[in-house]
Amino acid sequence: MPMNPSLLDNPKSDRIRRVADLANAKARRRSGRVLVEGPQSVREAVAHVPDAVSDLYVLSESEGADTEERSPTLAAIVDRAEQCDSIYIHRASEAVMHRISPNAQGIAAVVDMGALTSEESQVAWSDTPTIAAFWQVRDPGNAGAVIRAADAAGCDAVIFVDDCVDRFNPKVVRSTAGSLFHIPVLTMGADEMLAWCSAHGIAVVAADIYGTPGNAPRTLPDMLADRVAVGQSKAVLFGNEARGLPRQLLERVDRIVTIPIYGKAESLNLATSAAVMLFSLAMSSHMGRM
Amino acid sequence: MPMNPSLLDNPKSDRIRRVADLANAKARRRSGRVLVEGPQSVREAVAHVPDAVSDLYVLSESEGADTEERSPTLAAIVDRAEQCDSIYIHRASEAVMHRISPNAQGIAAVVDMGALTSEESQVAWSDTPTIAAFWQVRDPGNAGAVIRAADAAGCDAVIFVDDCVDRFNPKVVRSTAGSLFHIPVLTMGADEMLAWCSAHGIAVVAADIYGTPGNAPRTLPDMLADRVAVGQSKAVLFGNEARGLPRQLLERVDRIVTIPIYGKAESLNLATSAAVMLFSLAMSSHMGRM
Numbered sequence: 001m002p003m004n005p006s007l008l009d010n011p012k013s014d015r016i017r018r019v020a021d022l023a024n025a026k027a028r029r030r031s032g033r034v035l036v037e038g039p040q041s042v043r044e045a046v047a048h049v050p051d052a053v054s055d056l057y058v059l060s061e062s063e064g065a066d067t068e069e070r071s072p073t074l075a076a077i078v079d080r081a082e083q084c085d086s087i088y089i090h091r092a093s094e095a096v097m098h099r100i101s102p103n104a105q106g107i108a109a110v111v112d113m114g115a116l117t118s119e120e121s122q123v124a125w126s127d128t129p130t131i132a133a134f135w136q137v138r139d140p141g142n143a144g145a146v147i148r149a150a151d152a153a154g155c156d157a158v159i160f161v162d163d164c165v166d167r168f169n170p171k172v173v174r175s176t177a178g179s180l181f182h183i184p185v186l187t188m189g190a191d192e193m194l195a196w197c198s199a200h201g202i203a204v205v206a207a208d209i210y211g212t213p214g215n216a217p218r219t220l221p222d223m224l225a226d227r228v229a230v231g232q233s234k235a236v237l238f239g240n241e242a243r244g245l246p247r248q249l250l251e252r253v254d255r256i257v258t259i260p261i262y263g264k265a266e267s268l269n270l271a272t273s274a275a276v277m278l279f280s281l282a283m284s285s286h287m288g289r290m
Numbered sequence: 291m292p293m294n295p296s297l298l299d300n301p302k303s304d305r306i307r308r309v310a311d312l313a314n315a316k317a318r319r320r321s322g323r324v325l326v327e328g329p330q331s332v333r334e335a336v337a338h339v340p341d342a343v344s345d346l347y348v349l350s351e352s353e354g355a356d357t358e359e360r361s362p363t364l365a366a367i368v369d370r371a372e373q374c375d376s377i378y379i380h381r382a383s384e385a386v387m388h389r390i391s392p393n394a395q396g397i398a399a400v401v402d403m404g405a406l407t408s409e410e411s412q413v414a415w416s417d418t419p420t421i422a423a424f425w426q427v428r429d430p431g432n433a434g435a436v437i438r439a440a441d442a443a444g445c446d447a448v449i450f451v452d453d454c455v456d457r458f459n460p461k462v463v464r465s466t467a468g469s470l471f472h473i474p475v476l477t478m479g480a481d482e483m484l485a486w487c488s489a490h491g492i493a494v495v496a497a498d499i500y501g502t503p504g505n506a507p508r509t510l511p512d513m514l515a516d517r518v519a520v521g522q523s524k525a526v527l528f529g530n531e532a533r534g535l536p537r538q539l540l541e542r543v544d545r546i547v548t549i550p551i552y553g554k555a556e557s558l559n560l561a562t563s564a565a566v567m568l569f570s571l572a573m574s575s576h577m578g579r580m
Contacts, residue, residue: 040556048554149562154552182554221573262444262572264338264472266330272439272565275558279566280573282552283511 002082003089007060011099016092019057019100019110025166034116034168036109037101039073044178045109046077050084052115059106060091074106103174113168118184120196123157128285131202131235132278133159133193135249137270139241140165144175145271146238151179153278154286158185159235161193190249193235202233203254207277209267212250217258220277224284229255231285236277241270292372293379297350301389306382309347309390309400315456324406324458326399327391329363334468335399336367340374342405349396350381364396393464403458408474410486413447418575421492421525422568423449423483425539427560429531430455434465435561436528441469443568444576448475449525451483480539483525492523493544497567499557502540507548510567514574519545521575526567531560 008016021027022035033054036045045053058078062068068091070078081087092100100108123129132150137143143165150158160167167173167185188196197204211217223229237253239245250256259268259276268276298306311317312325323344326335335343348368352358358381360368371377382390390398413419422440427433433455440448450457457463457475478486487494501507513519527543529535540546549558549566558566 145559145562148555149558151553152551152555152558152562177555177557177559179553179555221577224573225577259569260573260576261442262576263441263469265438265442265467265469267467268439268442268565269435269467271562272435272442275562276565276569279549280570283514283550283570286550286552287511287515 001085001087001089003078003091005091007091007093008057008096009093011095016096016099019055019108022110023101023170025169028113028166028168032113034111034113034173035101035170036111037104037170037174039077039105039107040177041174042107042109043077044181045111046081046084046087048178048181049111049115051086052112053081053084053087053109054112055110056081056087056089057092057097057100057104057108058089059094059097071106077107101170103170116168116180118157118186120186122184126156128231129156129202129233130278130281130285131155131157131159131197132274133161133235133237134164135161135190135237135245136240137164137238140169140171141175142241142270143167144172144177146274147172147176147183147185148179149271149275149278151176151183153275153282155183155278158183159193160185160187161237162190194252197235200233202235204235204237205255205257206237206245206250206253207258207273208239208245208250208256209258211256212247215250215256217256219260220257220280221260223255223257224280230281236281238270238274291375291377291379293368293381295381297381297383298347298386299383301385306386306389309398312400313391313460315459318403318458322403324401324403324463325391325460326401327394327460327464329367329395329397330467331464332397332399333367334471335401336371336374336377338468338471339401339405341376342402343371343374343377343399344402345400346371346377346379347382347387347390347394347398348379349384349387361396367397391460393460406458406470408447408476410476412474416446418521419446419492419523420568420571420575421445421447421449421487422564423451423525423527424454425451425480425527425535426530427454427528430459430461431465432531432561433457434462434467436564437462437466437473437475438469439561439565439568441473443565443572445473445568448473449483450475450477451527452480484542487525490523492525494525494527495545495547496527496535496540496543497548497563498529498535498540498546499548501546502537505540505546507546509550510547510570511550513545513547514570520571526571528560528564
């Protein structure tokens, strides 16, 4: 829709309070809406789920809408949103944008949660699917980073297993850099995830340093050299940032794999491990051999 | 040295102000000292550069030093530090620890900058060295993450090229998770870096999406399949978080390589790119083939 020429300049208005409240999970559940902050994520929301975007708030730096000079990045997003009938576009003062989110960098959007709540039916299965599963990922920045890595590595879906951070937390959304709008992010309990993988013929590969007495981890390069392992449908399961994967879950997976540490560092963090493992598998599987 | 039994409980004392001031580059230069925060980094400092650690500050939760109950993590660091003649160990109140750094998580150390300032002579050359070089890395969290990734991938050294964030910034130190004490981190200008690589017979491989008209990037899996490229001594050069590498620098490197994006994500961030590229090369070179 064309931009509304009137300027929103009251940070204490009910409308703006309701938008800012979307930082809280309770307000998101009650309203069924999600706050998307920053140019990168908002651009991807407008491009990939335009019908789900209800309102767009753009920083206004002048009095009149006609005379406005906007950065090329923001202007391109506004242009695209103006072509979508469902999107109300609002000019907002600096105080209003700051009240909406200190991390908005000039632009924020309100998106319908229903359109983002991925169903299994939305998975566009590839020939040999790779799923990225995360058990109890808790840090919003990590959660966003792993969704982004899974998207970039061409995974078919992400599964958040058991008690993870809310995938609609604004910091998660921002950290995905738009990938939340590219790839289905499902939520399941551990039993459900294992049953789902089994029903789809997907092997579960846990990323873990220690393994179990009956199932020692093999190293990632060893797995990459194994064409059968690389070529099969798989879900790669990563553990919690601090505690890794629990023993009872490790005992129920098909394979355990670990990234070798060649230097003196003790470990890699979750986001780095996920990126290295998912990309190595993706490159290996795309190349036939590396 | 044995722990000093008296409790530091004045956050406004000169000593504590001087320690807290080490968050600022100017104070670090003037004093020649660096602040190391948090159990992971402090443990690695005490383990790897004990002679450079002058003071250790540990949170005290009770009145008497004898009756103190300390977490096993902190207790293990204190035990090790007590065996080092050069380390003064101080018990500090919560207010003092908070004044030293809100990110200390109960422990902080003051370390001599001279002992951390890496010289070329400290590089312990491997048979086919890999160097990780970063041009104008500016974000402290990124800078720490890439040093940690380079360490874990077994690189021989890190080079910060041209105008990078100070590697002794406390957030950089904390984000390395101790890797700053494991691997030499050199600083050089771009000309110097290119000359140094040339003098050591090290090919410069730039990580860049676009390349130059005369030197198109090849993909990472393509390079990994090339045994000559994987087997040679190399410095992998990464660009600035926002701007990448400048054209005039790209024109002077030996190869340009890019990580393929298989999904809809637009790009990877610097720390993820560095981890994926350095680990792929390390695994490939350690395995002979992947």
